[in-house]
């Protein structure tokens with residue numbers, strides 16, 4: 001009997017082509033659309049597209065309402081993180097707790113052997129591997145998933161290039177509209193900027209002082225939540241001739257500390273809540289400290305509490321508390337953790 005796969009269908013081109021590829025590979029396929037947040041009209045629109053694909057392919061697709069779980073596990077921590085002056089990473093959180101947490105529980109409920117998504121990543125049964133299409137690679141956001149579930153995951157697009165996925169959909173009459181539809185936003189519940197989301201919950205416009213690294217007041221800003229570490233615009237510095245960047249955010253006093261690029265460099269990064277595929281304690285590898293940054297060579301020292309210190313071979317700009325540091329060795333994702341400081 002064919003093995004059963006539950007596939008996460010979002011109504012986008014990636015999960016649509018994923019679903020078709022799974023059927024072509026001979027799996028018994030069932031789809032699920034997760035309701036995650038409350039953008040008005042958003043789910044109706046998406047589920048209409050999911051249902052269209054399911055009808056065309058002759059599979060069952062249901063709606064799973066995870067909006068409460070999403071709010072607690074992803075949305076609220078996102079808001080609280082900015083309130084605390086950090087830079088959150090909601091997608092990594094969602095992958096651990098929702099997509100590869102709650103959706104996997106649902107896969108068990110419907111008796112599926114596997115769970116599939118349209119993420120651009122691969123795996124070898126033990127390690128998550130970067131996608132063939134390195135420009136689309138989403139492994140960074142998967143560093144925190146529970147490693148024991150990796151053998152149950154299927155990522156059909158890991159070997160694909162995005163343009164080939166679109167070209168594939170455009171050749172099928174019933175799916176060709178999916179090839180041209182607008183790309184989804186980077187964070188699914190953020191339509192414009194994160195500040196607009198924060199504004200729904202609190203007052204973010206509250207002018208405050210800009211300090212230099214010695215604590216002198218050198219200018220003013222719009223409210224600390226408008227800024228993330230490394231940001232260079234949107235605040236005023238008296239008589240500045242060279243660009244200044246945000247080095248530190250002080251929520252208690254609504255102040256930001258800015259500096260020129262040279263003093264923003266970090267060579268050492270402190271990490272908590274490590275999630276590693278294997279149990280190495282001291283190793284050399286590459287690290288990414290944000291999604292869209294290049295890898296840097298480093299040495300990692302792990303302690304007994306699953307915290308670690310990263311010693312970078314070359315200094316980097318813009319290390320932000322709340323972001324993920326993700327370790328790689330060649331195409332293998334070794335794991336990663338959450339940034340709590342740097343120096």
Ligand SMILES: Nc1ncnc2c1ncn2[C@@H]1O[C@H](COP(=O)(O)OP(=O)(O)OP(=O)(O)O)[C@@H](O)[C@H]1O
Pocket residue numbers: 007008009010011012013014015016032033034035036099116117118119183184188
């Ligand atoms: N609301 C949802 N319900 C079910 N599965 C989802 C949902 N959102 C995302 N997924 C799954 O997670 C994968 C990666 O999500 P991401 O938000 O990165 O989508 P994407 O790259 O825009 O893909 P797509 O084109 O399928 O929307 C999707 O391809 C899909 O399999």
